[in-house]
Amino acid sequence: MPNNTSLDKLIKSVKNNINSNHVIILPKNISKKFVKNIISLENIKNINIFYLDEYIFKINNENINTIRKCDSIYLESVLESTTTLFNKYNLTSEAENILNIIEKLFLENNIFIEKNNFSEDRIIKKLNQNLVSFESKIFLEIVKLWIQKSLDEGTLINKYLSFLNKEFIFFSNCRHYVINSHDYSKLEKIWIEKYLPNLAIFNDDNKLTIEENYYDIKNINSYNSKDFGSQEEELEYIAKNIIKIHKLHKYKRIALINNNRYFARRLSAILDGYDIKINDNSGWLLSTSSCSSYVDNILNFYIKNYCYINLHDIVKSPYFMPNISSEIKNKFLDKVLMVQKNNVKADLLISENDIKDEEIRSLLLLLKNDCNFKDNVTFNVFKDFITKKIKDFDSKDLITNDIAGKKVYEALDHLSSISILKNNEENFLKWQEKLNTYLETKTFSQDNHSNIFYTDIKNARLCSFDKIFISSMNSKNFPKKNINNFSKKNIIYSEFSLDSSIEDAEDIKDFLLLSSNADDISLTFSSSDGDEYLSKSKFKNYVDYFIKDKNLKISTVFNSKKNKNITMQHSFLLDDSFNNLTYRDIENYNTCFYCFYINKKSPKKNQISKISDDYFLFGNFVHAVLSDIITHKINMTSYSDIVKNLLLFTELREKDFFLKNHSPYNIALWKKLLPKIANYFLADKSKKYNFSAEKNLKMIYKDTITLKGRYDLKYSCGNNVCLVDYKTSSYLPSRKSVLSGESLQLPFYTLLDKNISLVEFLSINVSKNTILPTVFTSEELSTSRDVILNTVENIYKHLTEQSPLMVEKNSLGCDVCGYIDVNI
Structure with missing residues (x-):
């Protein structure tokens, strides 16, 4: 690990004067928390860390937080109470950003307001800008308000400028350390050099040579670059590397840089499972x-x-x-x-x-x-x-x-x-x-005593690391730009010729300078379902170009099948809970081993999502009404009796399923469909008999597995035994999927009851006022029954021989769980 960064040098200087008191001054674009966490790992005491304005207020016995809070409350109050042009913007939520812009503007232009030497026109003229944008005109009105507040009540920036502009005598035995003096204003730099005793300044190296219009990359061999087919693979790769480093070298210092907070949270959760904590400087919303x-x-x-x-x-x-x-x-x-x-x-x-x-x-x-x-x-x-x-x-x-x-x-x-x-x-x-x-x-955010840091490029440039992971490097997330809503398109900044501390743009130069901070830098990128706007970051493309052309290294694509050392495989043994199977279990087994296993062991019981689904509730209602007319043994040969009883059971079930005055519109449509329902039961009325509803079917396979099902309607028609499954949703399995063995519900029933000769899906669509039967003969479903029996035999072997099911994570895996079957 290199040890020549500004913070490394500062720590060395502190250790050489360990008995002294130390004050570290940081520019506003550096995190105090980050620096504090780095130094705390060195077990150094007698150190205080400040931003320059905080320190100047402290040594002048002023409470900067009280004044800042007053400024913030005043500005938010003004913006909220305004009923004219300010309403176009959500300025209240941007008050903190606006304050930072004002303070930066006043500081850069040394706009110090004194009652005896004050002219608003002179101050505005000092800005020397011809403002044309609507945003900047709004901002100028805020500036005028701030000038007036500085006169009447005082403001933080005016108080700060008064300290910077007056002569000051400061006696202190503290050793003072300033980091990156180039990030301070001209006025601040003068004050630092003039008044801080026992001063040492540490600046990071920001020099890069340019060859043929390209920045020359230092330490090109420090980089390795990988592309992944999915975010899951990228997360798995980074997590496994960190776990390995942590296991072998617990005290290695690692930086994690990415601007995708969702990615960061997922990685943090994975590592937390291995009791690996991360210091997070920016925190979560x-x-x-x-x-x-x-x-x-x-x-x-x-x-x-x-x-x-x-x-x-x-x-x-x-x-x-x-x-x-x-x-x-x-x-x-x-x-x-x-x-x-x-x-x-x-x-x-x-x-x-x-x-x-x-x-x-x-x-x-x-x-x-x-x-x-x-x-x-x-x-x-x-x-x-x-x-x-x-x-x-x-x-x-x-x-x-x-x-x-x-x-x-x-x-x-x-x-x-x-x-x-x-x-x-x-x-x-x-x-x-x-x-x-x-x-x-x-x-x-929560403080963790850890050598692993979530940070950004600017902060990472301060110190050395054993390993830097720069991940999720797509064009959406890199380079990093935090632009406040008020300064949309940076109009305010450009018209005031102001370098913003709010828009912290990390350019290619900052990025490439990281090569001096670590001997091992890993760059990773994952595509996201083919979305073009998530294309690879220009930062990564730049480095990949040099790795390929100068080092003859090609950025490889991570593939979980080829890289067995970083593939996450799982195996499962089937227990007694798999002795009972439904057609859905068999479909799951044929589709995905993991879904088959997890849905059987931990069936989803998301009660809220089910009962809040109007279609699910309405489907249960329809099934209950149609079951009622069968179980109550009404006259199935009389049209008037069927319609009358359908309406009766509809009203009774409506009270059971729905609150008063909260019935869905589908109930009214259902009532309009009742005559067609009656006609369905009356079709071939001279031949239909032996009606039954909502009954269980089962079959024992090799004295081990019980196959179970439940039908909606069963009746005899002439010499045929018919079984019906009602479908009230828009989804209906295709005829091809039933005959090929992909959709197994109807073939499953013909296996459980050998007497069934006809099966059908009865599609009930209240929106279209239609009833459409899709009928299959038992002979047509022989291929699908073979699929069922072959699958059950495979499950039987897993049970009796205790052979495991094997799965692994893969970008080509199941759409639901992301796993793919592994055949042993």
Whole structure:
């Protein structure tokens, strides 16, 4: 690992003066947290890290955070209260960025405002720009506001400029270290050199030679480059490398650079499974935290939709009533769902009288809706409502001890401060939107004592690493540009001739200079389902060109089949739960071993998604009505009797399946279809007899496996025994798929009951007002029955011989799980 970077030199200097007190000054584009984490690994004490403005305020006995908060509250208050041109932009959420632009602008132009020596026209003229864009004109109005505030109340930037412009005598025995002096303004550099005692400046090497219009890449042999067919393969490759390095060399320093936070979160989760922690400097958006989601779910439940879905999300949260068991919570939810008749979207109609269990009733009373959320209120009323619910739900201790939870409370306090200044009122929904918007701009992170760092190119340039992974290198994510919405297209910056600290553009030069920071740099890229906008980054293309032409190395494509050392294989043994099989199990086995195994061992029980699906619920309703007319043995030879009873059972089942006044429109369409349903049962009425519905079928295979099925309708017609399966959704297996052995439901029934001679799908489409039968003879399905028997025999061998099923991750694998079968 190289040891000649600016931070390496700084650490060496500190160690040479270990008994002194040390102050490190950083430019704003460097993370204090990153530098602190790097230094903490060296077990060095007596160090304080500041940005220059923080340090100058500190030595002048001023609280910079108080002044900054006042500025932020003032600007947000002004922007929110404006009812004219500002409304075109979401300026409140961009207030922090706007403040940074103002401060940068004033600092670069040394716009120091003194009451006795002040002229707004002179200051505006000093900017010396002919502003033409609408954005810049808006920004100029904000600048004027800031000039006035600097005069009337004071601002952070004006106070800072007063410190930079006045003579200062500073006595200190601290050793001062400044990193990257070229990233400070001219005025700041003068102050640093003039007033900081015991000063040492460490600048990173930013020189690259140019040959034939190309930057010459230093240490070309440090690079290795790989392309992957999927993000899963890229993640697996990086994770395996880190796990291997960590296992052999626990104290190796690793940098992870990517701008795809979804990719970063997935990689972090994989490594966490191996107890490998990562230091994350930028953190995650506060709005993505489980605590923030919990608060939002509470608000959704009371403000937007007082329904089961939102209730479920609250009760299932670990923050809700932590001392009540999951069993009681599930029992409560089941009871609510039963009373709601599985309608998860309708307002809750459950009352205390519906619940006899005292413990469950107490939860209902706790969640009672007792407020009018359409009234306009102050933010503090809104805040009090949230904090009271958190307290009532016994969530406060968990939230206040949670890193993200503390940030949520800070957000509530911050917005409360702004609201007090304005004393304005909004309804609860508007306040919720403002809170969510604010949370979208804040982050949270957890400190980990680790040698692995999520960082960016600029910060990584400060120190040495044993290994650098630069991943997810597609054109969407590289180069990195964080451009605030207000300065769209960088109009403000270009018209003010201002280099932005907000738009931190990492160019090819920054990227290539990383080769001085590590002996091993891994560049990876994965395609994403052929999306052209996710094409390879120009950074990676640049390096790949030199690797290929100068080192005769070609960037290889990662292939899990060829690289067995990095292929993730799994094997499974079948247990007694596989002694019972349905046609769906057999289809899954023929499609994907992993889906066959996992769906049998851990069947999906996503209750909410099922019952909230109108088609699923309506399909069950239709099946129940058609079963009723068979099981109640009505006269199947009379058209009027059939129609009358279909209508009767429709109305009865409508009450069972749907809440009052919440029946879907499909019910009205179903009633219009009843005459055609009656005609279906009456067709060949002189020949149809022995009707039965919803009965089980089964067959024992070699005294080991039980094949099970359940039909919708069965009847005799002349000498034939007919079996029917109702289809109420738009999906209907094709005739070809049934005959080829791909769709096995109907062939499966003919195997379980040898007396069946005809089988059919009966498609019931209420939207089109049609009933369409698709009929097969038992003889037509002989090939498909052979497929079933061959599959069952294979499963039988796995069971009796205890031979495993083998699968592996592959970009060409199953669309559902990503695995591909491996034949032993």
